[in-house]
Amino acid sequence: MDWLIIGAIVGSAAGWLIARAIKGFQARRKGGCAGGCGCADKIQPPKK
Amino acid sequence: MSAKEITVALVGNPNTGKSTLFNALTGLRQKVGNYPGVTVARKSGRCDCGDGLIVELVDLPGLYSLAAASPDEQVVTDVLLGSLEGSQQPDAIVVVLDATNLLRNLFLASQLAELNLPLALVLNQADVAHEHGLKIDTQLLSQRLGGVPVVLTSAWKGEGIASVRRAIAEVLNKKTKLARLTWPAQVESGLETIVRAVQADTGRAPSMADAQRILFSSDAHTSNRLGWKLSQRETVVRQARDQVRAAGFNPLAAEPLIHYAHLRKVLDGVTSGGAGKQGNAAALDRVLLHRVMGPILFTGIMLGLFASVFWLAKFPMQWIQSGVDFLKSVAAPALAGTPMLQSLVTDGIIAGVGAFLAFLPQILILFLFVGILEDSGYMARAAFIMDRLFSWCGLNGKSFVPLLSGFACAIPGLLSTRTIEDPKARLATAFAVPFMSCSARFPIYALMCAAFIGPLYGPGWESVVMVGMHCVGLIFAVPTAFVLTRFILKVKPQPFVLELPRYQMPKPRDVLWRMWQNAAEFISKAGTVIFAITIIIWALCYFPRDAQMAEKIRAAEPALSTHELQARTQAAMIEQSWMGRFGKAVQPVFDPCGFDWKITVGVLASFPAREVIVSTLGVTYSIGKGAEADSQHLRQAMQEAKWLSGPRTGAPIFSLAAVLALMVFFALCSQCGPTIATLAQETGGWKWAAASFFYMTILAWIMAVVVYQTVIRIL
Known part of the structure; x- marks a missing residue:
């Protein structure tokens, strides 16, 4: 049971970090800033 | 009418209070700086102008004229001309002017008249004009400029905002346009x-x-x-x-000459009085910007700032640490039946996230003081002082805004390099920005100073070392920029004009709001990225686990006491974990810097984001301490850590030499994934980003070796 809970927690943490990195990369490619500096929500990419 | 149908652009010179007015009109918050060039990107918000009229208000970067030189200014010009791909020309323009300097500010408005768009004028900072004894006849000004609405405001005090809303509605309804000048x-x-x-x-x-x-x-x-x-x-x-x-006329000088001649006639009789309090500011500037006194006062202010940060944050940090201990004392017995989960929660999550959160008071106090300095107008003076230091290395004068921003975070610093006209100077500045000591470096400096520098040499030295560490990046950025600008990129020197904002009392609401934004960001980081990374680090430090470890140690050394056996078992467990094996394999690379395998693990785990070092050390030292961790703070655990093998056996791992080497390594190393990605984005490829990463990382390693080997030989 311990292994199951720990596996789920560690897996979720790793998955979330990877998803966040991909999202940030995509946001940057669109011209926005997903830099983790807190400005991602303040600086928007130019409207197309 | 909906926000999508009507767009109104907010345009003006830098330092006219445009961003403050934008905040007041839209209710949105954004950084309000005192030095030119702080607004580097498009910002928009919904503005309710009454009677159901809601417009999209776009805050454009500040500019002095339509003769765009920098990419940032080109964007503004293109947006206003409606020539930016995918962007529509605004339906109306609101020009924000500094009421105390109408002649210079009206130059841009006069150029904008040529766009033939409905336009309103907002004369901001009316309170300051009033203090200076300046009187403005807005009706006469409106009449001479073709009947456009002219509104006096003090966005800083929230005065006249309703009039601006009415002026926007009026200009959209009546389509009033600013009278064009008559060209010869x-x-x-x-x-x-x-x-x-x-x-x-x-x-x-x-x-x-x-x-x-x-x-x-x-x-x-x-x-x-x-x-x-x-x-x-x-x-x-x-x-x-x-x-x-x-x-x-000389064709390249004709435009301002003709505009100013026209505007002098327009303003004749519109303004009266003035001068007033200018004398005090000039006297203060003579001291603060003095060639000798200026840098001395700047250093003194920085020393005072860091000393205050340490002194004021001492007790709140202890309260947070007590809270972390309390949480551990509650969680440990509750999870006693599941040792693995108990270790994850207490040694991993609580120890790791708690170690990071303990620096919240210092971050809060730091940003409080920085906010006060920025809003008072001193930061722009600091840029002026630094300009003298940097000008010889060929950096463009405009580089100082990005470099100063880099002290908070490299990313906005890199984005603000767009204000630099010369692409080569922009590249050199972007290369130098990551050297600036960003706030993410602060926790590791603070941890080392509080755990080793303060206890060893007294509290005064903490702030001296902190200022020193903030200068390390600068010391290396200057020669790097020198070589880049003079020999590699061959940047031509350009004149720099820095507009010094007037001195003013910082507005508590704005300073506290910025402090809260930074605190929220810090807490959010602790609850998300640091939380997730802490779990991963814990798992790597915990697995694989040899259930027979205690028996094996007991068999090898039967004389060990129960306490000793427990400590030896925990130490052996973490050493044979994945992270332990990895750290030990890589440790020889960092051995000349005086780093043991746990510090090596911390250094490697910090490459995506440097602040991870604190939580990583929190986890590795918490697991290593095992049952004793409940009563041990990270600082104490680090103070007690000793080399267990090799030529340094028995010596403290965190000697002064190792502590200084670690701080220098973090001051210079490129340990921020988002910064590298932004550098690639801003320089148009990965070449310069990769160069920056390898250059900074190798330089950091070399300097850490030099510092460690030098200090260890001296002491």
Whole structure:
């Protein structure tokens, strides 16, 4: 049971970090800033 | 009408309070800085102008004229001309002017009149004008400028905001336009020559504003945008400029001369009084900007700032640490039946996230003081002082805004390099920005100073070392920029004009809001990225686990006490974990820097984000301490850590040499994934980003070795 809970927690943490990195990369490619500096929500990419 | 249908652009010179007015009109919050160039990106918000009229208000970067030189200014010009791909020309323009300097600010407004768009004027900082004894006849000004609405405001105090909303509604309904100046006949003729030629060559009729850019500017931005080739325009432009010369003007200087002559007539009798309090500011500037006194005072202010941060944060940090201990004492017995989960929660999550969160008070106090310095107008003076230091290394004067921003975070610093006209100077600045000591480096400096420098040498030395560490990046950025600008990129020196904002009392609401934004960001990081990374680090430090470890140690050394056996078992467990094996394998690389395998693990785990070092050390030292961890703080655990093998056996791991080497390593190393990605984005490829990463990382390692080997030999 311990292994199951720990596996789920560690897996979720790793998955979330990877998803966040991909999202940030995509946001940057669109011209926005997903830099983790807190400005991602303040600086928007130019409207197309 | 909906926000999508009507767009109103907020335009003005830097430092006119445009961003503050934007906040007041839209209710949105954004950084309000005192030095020029702080607004580098498009920001928009919904503005309710009454009677159901809601418009989209766009806050454009500050600029002095439409003669765009930097990419940032080009964006503004293109947006206003409606020539930016995917962006519509605004339906109206609100020009924000500094009420205390109408003549200079009206130059931009006068240029904007050529766009033939509905326009309103907002004379901001009316309170300061009033203090200076300056009186402005807004009705007369409106009358002379073609009946456009002219509103006096003090956005800082929230005065006159409703009038601005009414002015926007009025300008949209009545389509009032600012009266164009009457150009001398020969100049007008020259402009018409260009309009006709562009239409004939490209098939598109350019605006009069476009024709002026072609006639009066030396760059080819507008011609290129219109698709007017060099071969087509060369003779026509020369002929048009000859017509300007015939009117007695140098073509490249004619525009401001003609505008200012026109504006002086417009303002005649509109303003009266003035001067007032200017004398005090000038006297203060003579001291703060003095060649010798200026840098001394700047250093003193920085020393005082860091000393205050340490002193004031001492007790709140202890409270947080007590809270972390309390959480551990509650969680440990509750999870006693599941040792693995108990270790994850207490040694992993609580120890790791708690170690990071303990620096919240210092971050809060730091940003409080920085906010006060910024809003008071001192930061721009600091930029001026630093300009003297940097000018010899060939960096453009405009580099100081990005470099100063880099002290908070490299990413906005890199984004603000867009204000630099020369692409080579922009590249050199972008390369230097990651060297600035960003706030993510602060927790590791603070941890090392509080755990080792303060206890060893007294509290005064903590702030000295902190200031020193903030200078390390700068010390290396200067020669790096020198080599880049002089030998590799060969940047031509350019003059720099820095507008010094007036001194003012910082507004508590703005300073506290910025402090809260930074605190929220810090807490959010602790609850998300640090939380997730802490779990991963814990798992790597915990697995694989040898259930027979205690028996094996007991068999090898039967004389060990229960306490000793427990400590030895925990130490052996973490050493044979994945992270332990990895750390030990890589440790020889960092051995010359005096780093053991746990510090090595911390250094490696910090490459995506440098602040991870604190939580990583929190986890590795918590697991290593096992049952004793409940009562041990990270600082104490680090103070007690000793080398267990090799030539340094028994010596403290965190010697002064190792502590200084670790701080220097973190001051110089490129340990921020988002910064590298932003550098690649801003330099248009991965070449410079990769160069920056390898250069900074190798330099950090070399300097850490130099510091460790030097200090260890001296002491």
